Amino acid sequence: MPVPASPSPATSLAARFAQRASARARRERWLQAGLGCAAALLAALALAMPVFLLASARLTVGWQSAVLPLVAGSFKAATYALSVAVPLGLGAAIWCARFAPPGWRALLKPLFELFEAVPAVVLGLIAALLLAPWLVRHVLALALFIAALAPALAVSGVLWQRIAPLRWQRATAGQEVWLSLPLVAALGAGALAAGDAFADTALAALLQPVTPWNGLVIGLMLGLAVMPTVFTLAEDALFAVPAELALGAQALGATRWQALWRLLLPVAAPGIAAALLLGFSRALGETMIVLMAGGNTPLLDVSPLSGMRSIAANLALEAPEAAPGSGRYGLLLLSALLLFGLCLLLNAAAEHVRGRLRRRFAGL
Amino acid sequence: MSTPPTLRGAARRSDPGLLLAAGTVGVSLLALMAIVFVLAQQTVRAFAPVPVAELRWRGDGAERTLLAAVVREDARGLIVRGSEWQRRGADYRRIARADLVSLDWPGDATTLRLRDGREIHLRTTATSASDLHAALLAQAPAGFAAGADDVIEVVAPNRASVLQSAGIALARSWHFVAGTSQTGGGVFPALVGTVVLVLLMSVLVMPLGVLLALWLHEYAGTSRSARVLRAAMANLAGVPAVIYGLFGLVLFVNGIGGGLDALLAHGTPRWGGGGVLWAALTLALLTLPVVVIATEEGLGRVPDALRQGALALGATRAETIWRVVLPVARPALLTALILAVARAAGEVAPLMLVGAVKYAPALPLDGEFPFLHLSRPFMHLGQSVYDLALAGGDAPRDMAQAHAAALLLLVVVVGLNAAAIVVRNRLRERARELAV
Numbered sequence: 001m002p003v004p005a006s007p008s009p010a011t012s013l014a015a016r017f018a019q020r021a022s023a024r025a026r027r028e029r030w031l032q033a034g035l036g037c038a039a040a041l042l043a044a045l046a047l048a049m050p051v052f053l054l055a056s057a058r059l060t061v062g063w064q065s066a067v068l069p070l071v072a073g074s075f076k077a078a079t080y081a082l083s084v085a086v087p088l089g090l091g092a093a094i095w096c097a098r099f100a101p102p103g104w105r106a107l108l109k110p111l112f113e114l115f116e117a118v119p120a121v122v123l124g125l126i127a128a129l130l131l132a133p134w135l136v137r138h139v140l141a142l143a144l145f146i147a148a149l150a151p152a153l154a155v156s157g158v159l160w161q162r163i164a165p166l167r168w169q170r171a172t173a174g175q176e177v178w179l180s181l182p183l184v185a186a187l188g189a190g191a192l193a194a195g196d197a198f199a200d201t202a203l204a205a206l207l208q209p210v211t212p213w214n215g216l217v218i219g220l221m222l223g224l225a226v227m228p229t230v231f232t233l234a235e236d237a238l239f240a241v242p243a244e245l246a247l248g249a250q251a252l253g254a255t256r257w258q259a260l261w262r263l264l265l266p267v268a269a270p271g272i273a274a275a276l277l278l279g280f281s282r283a284l285g286e287t288m289i290v291l292m293a294g295g296n297t298p299l300l301d302v303s304p305l306s307g308m309r310s311i312a313a314n315l316a317l318e319a320p321e322a323a324p325g326s327g328r329y330g331l332l333l334l335s336a337l338l339l340f341g342l343c344l345l346l347n348a349a350a351e352h353v354r355g356r357l358r359r360r361f362a363g364l
Numbered sequence: 365m366s367t368p369p370t371l372r373g374a375a376r377r378s379d380p381g382l383l384l385a386a387g388t389v390g391v392s393l394l395a396l397m398a399i400v401f402v403l404a405q406q407t408v409r410a411f412a413p414v415p416v417a418e419l420r421w422r423g424d425g426a427e428r429t430l431l432a433a434v435v436r437e438d439a440r441g442l443i444v445r446g447s448e449w450q451r452r453g454a455d456y457r458r459i460a461r462a463d464l465v466s467l468d469w470p471g472d473a474t475t476l477r478l479r480d481g482r483e484i485h486l487r488t489t490a491t492s493a494s495d496l497h498a499a500l501l502a503q504a505p506a507g508f509a510a511g512a513d514d515v516i517e518v519v520a521p522n523r524a525s526v527l528q529s530a531g532i533a534l535a536r537s538w539h540f541v542a543g544t545s546q547t548g549g550g551v552f553p554a555l556v557g558t559v560v561l562v563l564l565m566s567v568l569v570m571p572l573g574v575l576l577a578l579w580l581h582e583y584a585g586t587s588r589s590a591r592v593l594r595a596a597m598a599n600l601a602g603v604p605a606v607i608y609g610l611f612g613l614v615l616f617v618n619g620i621g622g623g624l625d626a627l628l629a630h631g632t633p634r635w636g637g638g639g640v641l642w643a644a645l646t647l648a649l650l651t652l653p654v655v656v657i658a659t660e661e662g663l664g665r666v667p668d669a670l671r672q673g674a675l676a677l678g679a680t681r682a683e684t685i686w687r688v689v690l691p692v693a694r695p696a697l698l699t700a701l702i703l704a705v706a707r708a709a710g711e712v713a714p715l716m717l718v719g720a721v722k723y724a725p726a727l728p729l730d731g732e733f734p735f736l737h738l739s740r741p742f743m744h745l746g747q748s749v750y751d752l753a754l755a756g757g758d759a760p761r762d763m764a765q766a767h768a769a770a771l772l773l774l775v776v777v778v779g780l781n782a783a784a785i786v787v788r789n790r791l792r793e794r795a796r797e798l799a800v
Contacts, residue, residue, distance in 0.1 A: 091388025285604020
């Protein structure tokens with residue numbers, strides 16, 4: 001009578017293992033192949049982008065006169081934006097990395113990250129419909145506000161530290177933002193009143209913008225859009241400086257500000273330079289704000305009171321209607337290639353200086 | 365004993381930059397608050413009932429009267445919107461204060477909103493629908509025709525209490541979000557377009573991005589090819605979005621789409637124009653660096669001990685990744701997805717080049733086979749903001765609605781980003797626990 005052979009557990013495990021080994025090896029090979037393919041695809045895409053632009057770009061007669069005002073417009077927008085974004089972003093980064101208590105830092109970092117994520121079209125909308133019509137009547141007030149802001153803050157800071165009782169100062173240490181808010185608001189109100197009071201003078205007439213959609217509006221709104229980029233990168237660089245450096249300087253008698261200015265800022269300088277470069281690159285490529293609030297007139301003009309048309313805005317305006325293969329299409333691609341190259345260059349430079357920063361920190 | 369005077373002097377040495385640096389934070393925060401406040405204020409303005417005035421003024425040598433909604437009021441004059449008997453947005457009028465004879469706010473003024481978005485102002489105390497319709501026809505000029513069921517909203521703005529006004533505004537904002545009508549406002553098609561686009565983009569970008577991150581982190585490590593690919597990724601992340609749009613236009617729309625049209629030869633161009641598939645592919649390219657960088661960061665947080673343990677127990681590399689690494693890194697994948705979605709939902713510039721249109725006759729997703737229409741142009745929330753703001757025949761209403769759409773977009777994008785930040789912080793805590 002045949003007895004069904006019950007195989008011993010050991011051999012069954014080995015058999016099952018052997019049975020599945022080929023499937024497992026196949027899965028391993030598949031994964032490796034899939035990963036390799038994905039990597040190759042990406043490398044191809046990264047290469048394809050400039051190649052495609054290059055292949056379709058075309059030089060037509062008079063391309064300089066078509067492209068040059070756009071390049072000038074892009075640079076004008078980015079420069080004004082950076083002149084707003086850098087003081088704001090850098091100042092905020094300094095305070096956040098070196099003076100703010102941990103609670104403030106834990107609040108400000110994600111807040112500015114969220115601010116960075118605000119869609120550009122929302123900022124462009126506000127710039128075009130609300131800020132521009134308002135600013136066209138209040139340029140003088142804005143100029144006064146900007147001119148007075150830094151001296152007023154510095155002087156009142158010194159006065160506060162000299163005059164206010166030490167008890168008050170200890171109570172407000174780390175909460176200086178609350179001190180600055182009423183000051184900034186009062187300055188704004190004062191500048192507004194002064195701007196209205198002098199509205200009929202020659203100075204006000206000199207500052208009258210050509211168009212509501214001008215470099216000032218772009219500078220303010222694009223500057224606000226780029227500010228979080230500058231802030232995040234500069235803050236990371238400043239925060240990563242070893243605490244021993246600052247403590248050592250303070251132990252030798254430097255104030256916190258002296259330690260920052262003479263020691264921490266130079267040490268973190270590459271990181272800050274990278275922040276500026278990436279901020280500039282972001283401002284160059286930003287489309288919607290310049291498109292909506294920049295006026296879109298191709299001018300070779302550096303005045304903040306006139307409009308501009310940037311490469312990116314021009315692409316968004318003209319590319320949907322340009323017929324493939326036409327001269328205009330070729331020129332558009334040429335300008336895009338130019339923008340692509342500029343941003344690539346700025347990014348590569350930023351990456352390079354950040355590498356230097358990393359090496360410096362590794363040495364410390 | 366009191367503190368030595370020299371020490372006190374030293375402690376009082378001043379830091380002029382301290383308040384300066386704090387002030388920059390203050391200015392930034394004020395600007396941020398101003399932006400949110402302005403958006404909210406304009407949104408309220410878009411939906412709150414507008415008071416209706418009876419105006420008498422001198423113009424063209426005669427005295428005229430008009431029942432009109434007062435849209436704006438300043439020191440120089442008023443901007444009013446009369447009854448729109450002919451066309452929406454056609455009856456705006458500016459009246460200088462000098463010409464104004466009298467202005468009062470009759471309590472029985474009633475605003476009727478018609479199905480096509482027109483608003484008619486009447487003086488009537490009728491409450492039933494049929495009475496209102498009769499009053500409407502009695503006060504209408506010759507040639508005006510409207511059925512009783514064309515009246516979709518009846519408001520007595522001068523009589524409404526604050527609570528009633530708030531209720532009206534809420535109902536209108538719901539109509540704005542869920543409404544489909546073109547003239548009456550309503551961003552539902554744009555919302556559907558945005559959601560379909562973002563879902564399609566996620567389906568396209570996530571597998572590729574995760575595979576790439578796995579290859580970079582688990583296989584290539586610090587080899588030369590990995591370094592090159594990381595550099596390429598960093599550079600791709602810095603390329604302006606509009607360039608991606610142009611790339612999509614050249615490669616997908618004109619290249620592949622045009623080629624498909626020529627190949628299929630069905631006469632009318634179908635794939636060779638902007639469409640939701642091309643836009644999703646473009647956005648997938650745009651968000652690929654975001655996904656790869658976030659996923660790789662998450663993979664880096666998976667403790668090596670887990671991998672080594674799995675390998676020591678006899679698992680292959682593929683099994684280790686599938687059974688151990690990916691489950692542990694799942695929140696990181698979620699973060700990557702949320703960040704990509706947030707980035708994609710907020711981008712407008714590339715979409716303008718590859719298929720987002722001002723008005724699409726049909727949704728990309730509907731009940732007709734094959735349900736998802738990949739070649740159709742679509743509407744997008746960001747594009748609607750742009751169009752409402754800059755190209756409207758009825759500027760005061762369109763601009764207010766543009767702000768409402770912008771607020772909606774802002775809430776969606778900021779909400780997604782906040783979610784990503786929360787998930788990421790959780791992940792960091794968990795990675796710390798695992799490492800202990």
